[in-house]
Amino acid sequence: MIGSLIEASTPLTYTGYLFAFVAATAACLGAAWRARSVPSPETRQALTWFFSGSAVWAGAYVGFLLVGSAFEKHLFYQLSLIVGFGTVFAWLWFCSAYSGRGLHRNRRVQQFAFAVYVIVTALKVTNPLHGLYYGLEPAGGAFGLVVTHETLYWVVMAVAYALSAAGYLMIFEFLL
Numbered sequence: 001m002i003g004s005l006i007e008a009s010t011p012l013t014y015t016g017y018l019f020a021f022v023a024a025t026a027a028c029l030g031a032a033w034r035a036r037s038v039p040s041p042e043t044r045q046a047l048t049w050f051f052s053g054s055a056v057w058a059g060a061y062v063g064f065l066l067v068g069s070a071f072e073k074h075l076f077y078q079l080s081l082i083v084g085f086g087t088v089f090a091w092l093w094f095c096s097a098y099s100g101r102g103l104h105r106n107r108r109v110q111q112f113a114f115a116v117y118v119i120v121t122a123l124k125v126t127n128p129l130h131g132l133y134y135g136l137e138p139a140g141g142a143f144g145l146v147v148t149h150e151t152l153y154w155v156v157m158a159v160a161y162a163l164s165a166a167g168y169l170m171i172f173e174f175l176l
Contacts, residue, residue, distance in 0.1 A: 014065070014142035021061040028055035042104065046094035053087040065143075070136055073145050077134065081124045088160045089113050095167035099174035120156055 032051035038044035060080035064073055092113075096104040103109050127133040132152045139146040
């Protein structure tokens, strides 16, 4: 009985996910367009990159949901992982610029951020070789394949959330 309920709700759940990611893509594109009117050049540029990256991230999930083959799903999911991690650095750039800090202008900080981004991206794109980042499992129903997250995913996710929290702390301190 429960199995038949899950199968019956799958198209509705799938449609909900698809709608949510299409709406997120549109909202982020609108926010990126709106960010162009921010008076501070550094803040404007950071916000524009942040919202544009978020739109590409959400759009990649739309692609992931719409394509059928495992290879195409891998490509869209990797795009979402790569661009999604990049938005963390756009967020930090925005937080530094908005709070009046100069971290986003510091050459050593930029080089360190670039190195972290390149290393993490290399781990993501080599996932088909090592399988330590994610996997795609057959799910049946409307979804076809679903993502399973492995150890490296959770490590990188923890780093991304820690960096994002540092941005919130910059903003919080500035507003105090």
